[in-house]
Amino acid sequence: AQSVTQPDIHITVSEGASLELRCNYSYGATPYLFWYVQSPGQGLQLLLKYFSGDTLVQGIKGFEAEFKRSQSSFNLRKPSVHWSDAAEYFCAVGPSNNDMRFGAGTRLTVKP
Amino acid sequence: NAGVTQTPKFRILKIGQSMTLQCTQDMNHNYMYWYRQDPGMGLKLIYYSVGAGITDKGEVPNGYNVSRSTTEDFPLRLELAAPSQTSVYFCASSLVREGQETQYFGPGTRLLVL
Numbered sequence: 232a233q234s235v236t237q238p239d240i241h242i243t244v245s246e247g248a249s250l251e252l253r254c255n256y257s258y259g260a261t262p263y264l265f266w267y268v269q270s271p272g273q274g275l276q277l278l279l280k281y282f283s284g285d286t287l288v289q290g291i292k293g294f295e296a297e298f299k300r301s302q303s304s305f306n307l308r309k310p311s312v313h314w315s316d317a318a319e320y321f322c323a324v325g326p327s328n329n330d331m332r333f334g335a336g337t338r339l340t341v342k343p
Numbered sequence: 344n345a346g347v348t349q350t351p352k353f354r355i356l357k358i359g360q361s362m363t364l365q366c367t368q369d370m371n372h373n374y375m376y377w378y379r380q381d382p383g384m385g386l387k388l389i390y391y392s393v394g395a396g397i398t399d400k401g402e403v404p405n406g407y408n409v410s411r412s413t414t415e416d417f418p419l420r421l422e423l424a425a426p427s428q429t430s431v432y433f434c435a436s437s438l439v440r441e442g443q444e445t446q447y448f449g450p451g452t453r454l455l456v457l
Binding site: 235240272273274275276277280321323327329330331332333334335336 | 347374376383384385386387388391393399401433435444445446448449450451
């Protein structure tokens with residue numbers, strides 16, 4: 232069965248600094264991988280997804296993620312963080328949306 | 344489009360009471376989902392539907408029921424509320440385009456069972 236680990240429960244970065252959120256997965260085949268963002272009191276919003284092809288995926292709001300099969304990772308990056316990026320970020324893996332597993336989330340705090 | 348809407352936003356139930364969480368989408372999506380999110384955890388799938396009249400269990404279906412009589416609506420029913428069902432419930436719908444599926448989430452319903 233698939234599983235997802237987000238090793239960092241909480242990360243704090245300064246505004247303008249770069250960001251990397253880690254995601255490791257366990258899955259027997261080529262996975263579908265997703266990153267979602269959740270602002271306080273809101274539902275999840277899809278940032279980006281990987282199904283196949285180019286392993287570097289571009290998403291919305293300036294985010295990107297790289298699929299590394301050898302490391303079973305799908306880390307999320309942003310070169311320069313804005314205060315509005317403060318939120319909870321979830322990584323998810325699965326063969327389809329009706330069989331996805333979500334990580335526990337990483338809470339991002341942005342310092343002025 | 345209003346997207347995915349959920350009602351109520353917040354509800355307190357007593358143990359043993361029943362209630363229905365409403366979910367409606369106006370995007371003509373075939374696929375709809377119900378998730379629960381417990382504190383400090385990711386989402387877990389309760390039930391899903393691939394079209395009107397078709398529903399199936401997800402990872403944590405016990406204690407819940409669903410129906411899908413129309414494309415737009417996907418209500419979630421709790422028959423005998425238990426404290427373990429205290430959670431935030433998210434409804435989602437999805438569009439399949441060129442073999443890829445993108446989910447759209449509602450704002451959530453916060454449920455407290457006492």
